[in-house]
Amino acid sequence: MNFPEIVLSHLDNLWFQVSGTLCNIACAHCFNNSGPNVRAFGFLDADRVRSEIEYASRAGVKEIFFTGGEPFLHPELLDMLSFALEHAPTTVLTNGMLINDRLAERLAQIERSARYSLEVRVSLDGYTEEMNDAIRGRGVFRQTLAAIARLSRQGLLPLVTIVRTWSDDEELATLAAFADTLRAAGYERPRIKVLPSLPLGRELERKAGTPRDELLSGEMLEGFDRDLLMCSNSRIVTDRGIWVCPLLVLMPDARLGMDLAHARTSYRLAHNACVTCYRYGTICGNVSALIEGPGAQSDGSAVKQS
Amino acid sequence: MKRLALFGGIYNNCRALEAALADARRRNADDIYCLGDLGAFGPCPDRVYPLLREHGVQCIQGNYDNSLAGGLADCQCGYTDPRDNYFARISYSYTFKNTSEENKAWLRTLPATLRLEVEGRRVLLCHGSPRKMNEFLWESTSPDCFLEYLLDQSNADIVCATHTGIKWHRTLPRNRHFINVGVLGRPENDGRTNVWYTLLSLDRAEVEVEFIPVEYDFHALASDMELEGLPEEFIETIMTGWWTTCLEVLPHKERARGKY
Numbered sequence: 001m002n003f004p005e006i007v008l009s010h011l012d013n014l015w016f017q018v019s020g021t022l023c024n025i026a027c028a029h030c031f032n033n034s035g036p037n038v039r040a041f042g043f044l045d046a047d048r049v050r051s052e053i054e055y056a057s058r059a060g061v062k063e064i065f066f067t068g069g070e071p072f073l074h075p076e077l078l079d080m081l082s083f084a085l086e087h088a089p090t091t092v093l094t095n096g097m098l099i100n101d102r103l104a105e106r107l108a109q110i111e112r113s114a115r116y117s118l119e120v121r122v123s124l125d126g127y128t129e130e131m132n133d134a135i136r137g138r139g140v141f142r143q144t145l146a147a148i149a150r151l152s153r154q155g156l157l158p159l160v161t162i163v164r165t166w167s168d169d170e171e172l173a174t175l176a177a178f179a180d181t182l183r184a185a186g187y188e189r190p191r192i193k194v195l196p197s198l199p200l201g202r203e204l205e206r207k208a209g210t211p212r213d214e215l216l217s218g219e220m221l222e223g224f225d226r227d228l229l230m231c232s233n234s235r236i237v238t239d240r241g242i243w244v245c246p247l248l249v250l251m252p253d254a255r256l257g258m259d260l261a262h263a264r265t266s267y268r269l270a271h272n273a274c275v276t277c278y279r280y281g282t283i284c285g286n287v288s289a290l291i292e293g294p295g296a297q298s299d300g301s302a303v304k305q306s
Numbered sequence: 307m308k309r310l311a312l313f314g315g316i317y318n319n320c321r322a323l324e325a326a327l328a329d330a331r332r333r334n335a336d337d338i339y340c341l342g343d344l345g346a347f348g349p350c351p352d353r354v355y356p357l358l359r360e361h362g363v364q365c366i367q368g369n370y371d372n373s374l375a376g377g378l379a380d381c382q383c384g385y386t387d388p389r390d391n392y393f394a395r396i397s398y399s400y401t402f403k404n405t406s407e408e409n410k411a412w413l414r415t416l417p418a419t420l421r422l423e424v425e426g427r428r429v430l431l432c433h434g435s436p437r438k439m440n441e442f443l444w445e446s447t448s449p450d451c452f453l454e455y456l457l458d459q460s461n462a463d464i465v466c467a468t469h470t471g472i473k474w475h476r477t478l479p480r481n482r483h484f485i486n487v488g489v490l491g492r493p494e495n496d497g498r499t500n501v502w503y504t505l506l507s508l509d510r511a512e513v514e515v516e517f518i519p520v521e522y523d524f525h526a527l528a529s530d531m532e533l534e535g536l537p538e539e540f541i542e543t544i545m546t547g548w549w550t551t552c553l554e555v556l557p558h559k560e561r562a563r564g565k566y
Contacts, residue, residue, distance in 0.1 A: 010455070060455025063447065088449040089557065117446040117558040157562055172388050189566065191554070194386060227438070281384070287442065287555050 003268040004218045006231045011260070012062040013285065014052070014088075015236035015246050018044045018077060019068035024097055027125070028135045029163065029197060031273075032249050034069045041069070041249065042239045046076040050083055052237050055260050057087040064090045065284070067236075067246055072098040078106055085114035091286055096122040096147035096158075097140065104147070108154035119286055120158045121193070122148055125165065127178035149186030159286060161193045196280050216269045216278055229277045230284060231267045235260060246284055247273045308424050311335035312431070312504040314468030315343030315368060317491025318401065320353040321530075322501045325522035326490050327361050333505060333518075339420070341468040342368025342433040344413070345401040346381065347491055347540055349530040355409050367416040368433040368469065369440040373398070374405055375413040382440045385554060393551040396537060425508045427463045434469040436460035443467055443486060445474035446559035453484045464513065466506070471495070471549075472560060473502050475515045485515055493547040495556075495564040499524045500547075 020042040026035030033040065053064065064084040071077050071092050084090040099107075111118040124144055126132035132141040151158045160182060166174045175192060182190035226232050230245045241255050242263035248254035251271055257263035276283060311330035316323050330338055340363050345351045358365060367375070369382040381398045385391050418439060422429040435441035436456050453476060457465055464483045472495065473488030488494060488502035500519045507514040528541050539550040548565040549556075556564070 012452075057449075057451045060451050060458075062449065062452040087451065089447040111558070115446075116449060117444075117560075119558050155562065157558060159558075175388060191561065192387070193554075286557070287384070 002218060003270045004216055004221045005266050005268050006226060006229055007266045008235070008264050009227065009232050011056055011059050011233070011235060011264075013065065013230070013234035013282075014056045014061050014063070014260075015065045015067060015234060015284075016044055016049055016052075016080075017041055017068060017236055017238040017243075017246070017249060018049065018066045018071050018080065019073045020044070020239055021069050022073055023068060023070040023095070024073065025070075025095060025137050025140060027137070029125070031247060038069075043074055044237065044239050046080055048239075049080050049237070052260050053084055053087055059260075061088050063285070064088045065093065065246075066091070067093040070095055070098065072103070078110065081107075081118065082110055082114075085110065085116055085118060089116040089119070090114075091119040091121055093121045093123070093161075095136070095140070096144045096151075099147035099150060101150055104150040104154045104156070107151065108156050111156060120151055120156060121161055121286070122151075122158045123161050125163050127162075127174065127181045131165075145182070145185040148182065152187040152189075157189055157191055158187075159191045159193050160187075161195050163195050163197050165197065193286070195283055196276060214272050214275045216274050220278065224278070228281045229269070229274070230282045231269070231274075231277075233282070234284075235263055247276065307507060307509045308337075309333070309335045310422075310424070310429075310506045310508070311338040312466055312485070312487040312506055313338065313340040313363070314473075314487045314489035314503070315346065315370075315471065315491045316340065316354055317343060317346040317489065318348030318351045318354060319491045319501070319522075319527060320348075320350070320357060321524075321527045322490040322520055322522045323354060323357055326501075326503050326518075326520045327357065327363075329518060329520060330503070330505070335505065338363045339431055340365040341431055341466065341487060342366050342416070342439075343370045343468065343489070343491070344368070345374060345405055346370050347397050348527065348544075349534040349536060351401050351405045352409060355412065364420065365416050366420050366431055366433060367413065367418050367439070370398075370401070371413040371416060372418075372439060374402060374410050375416075377410075383552065383555065384440065385552060387554040390552045390554050393537060393539060397540070400534070400536065421462075425510055427508055427513070428461060429464045429466065429506075429508075430460050430462035431466050433467060435467055436462070436465055440469065442470050442555055443484075444470050444472070444557050444560055445476075445486070447557045448476070448484070450476065450478060454478055454482070457482050457484070464506070466504070470555075470560075473504065473517050475517075481513065483513055483515065488517065490520065492543055492549075495549040495560070496547060497565065498547045499545070 021034040021038040021040045023034040125135040129141040179190045236243045236246045243249045244254045244267045420431040433439045466485045471489045475485045487504035490501045500521050505516040531541050
């Protein structure tokens with residue numbers, strides 16, 4: 001098949017898989033199969049992180065993201081966040097479970113002293129203990145809510161992400177209930193970001209019915225704004241080299257080089273996950289990059305006002 | 307010395323526009339520009355256009371103008387939050403319905419960017435960013451290195467944009483500048499009811515950026531909005547200076563400074 005090829009137009013978003021695939025929990029829908037003792041990818045060396053940030057800064061990077069696994073498992077994460085924030089706005093994606101009072105206070109200090117925004121993005125998967133813990137494991141819901149409340153008490157406004165596991169007509173009620181849950185837990189001004197579920201990793205096994213043959217073709221991208229595709233503006237640094245995007249770290253063909261300077265090559269969109277950016281825009285960013293906005297059709301085309 | 311008055315989004319707020327025009331004249335602005343988003347949020351869109359024409363304001367297209375001109379279904383702000391979408395749709399449908407065909411046709415003629423050569427400096431006026439009409443450039447998420455990249459790419463010494471609704475200015479090495487000129491359409495989420503525009507004064511030696519607060523009859527605007535049946539949430543913003551909707555695009559620092 002003739003897969004479309006995407007050129008890196010500019011490195012806007014620099015990602016670090018800072019804790020590799022090591023995580024303190026093993027979610028049923030994890031797209032990169034992270035979990036306790038999963039060492040497919042390992043911790044990133046702090047010096048390596050600093051040198052790639054310096055390279056990206058010279059290249060005009062816009063935002064920096066730390067993900068995993070669970071980033072707070074890395075003993076040098078706070079130093080790396082501080083360093084990153086000297087160069088660009090920085091986001092850390094976490095399940096929150098390791099955030100105790102001391103850590104929440106340190107994060108708030110780092111945020112206050114930084115010129116740029118620090119975003120702490122905390123993942124949850126339901127607005128009830130039952131819904132969430134079925135996916136993320138027993139006790140996770142309570143611990144995560146407690147961490148969100150700790151961050152909130154320190155003056156931080158964590159961005160709480162939730163994967164859409166409900167139908168469109170339940171959307172408003174579900175999100176209102178979710179916001180109420182967060183307020184009741186002590187987060188007075190909840191910020192919520194909804195993510196689509198991804199046909200990758202454990203989620204692919206969990207939902208055996210997910211079509212595996214959804215791929216992008218050249219025709220689909222005709223007239224489509226390629227800036228919406230993460231591979232046109234992002235790269236992720238892992239301990240095993242540079243991958244084209246955070247979603248594809250399990251795909252050997254998505255490894256582009258050893259370091260950022262050698263990972264600027266174009267990429268052929270040969271995976272199911274590539275449809276995600278096409279459908280929903282760059283969901284990994286904090287704000288949707290979906291140019292067509294809410295009126296966009298599932299095929300990505302803009303809709304005309306009638 | 308050249309003095310440019312730079313207006314950001316007007317959002318149908320003809321009362322603030324009138325006040326800003328009078329202020330700019332009083333300060334002897336040589337030229338007045340508007341960086342797009344003439345419509346949105348406020349009441350009676352068609353009241354804005356005669357003022358712009360009468361005062362010779364040179365306009366570029368914002369995402370709202372682009373949507374209205376092209377008959378698109380939404381404002382292209384890219385909201386994903388259902389509450390934000392709900393209010394964004396009300397605002398857009400209202401503005402679409404109440405903007406005349408003649409004014410939509412005029413919006414179609416506006417350029418996406420304007421390049422000026424002023425006192426030997428290359429000035430680029432755009433709506434969101436030089437590369438994208440609906441890119442949000444907030445102070446806390448626009449690092450120096452990225453702004454320098456944008457200026458290099460666009461061969462400009464000074465880039466002026468709006469779109470986010472909150473003004474800011476950064477001086478970069480080699481006396482280059484990025485300026486978000488603010489907006490006239492609604493207050494900037496700081497609990498104050500005034501709006502802002504930017505006065506850019508240039509001569510061979512210096513670049514001076516001055517943010518000008520504009521007081522206007524916001525009570526009258528609120529009444530107009532009420533008469534037009536616009537949401538209470540929008541009126542609250544005009545009356546209090548706090549944003550109540552479309553908050554999801556705010557980065558952490560800007561969000562934390564607001565009330566909601």
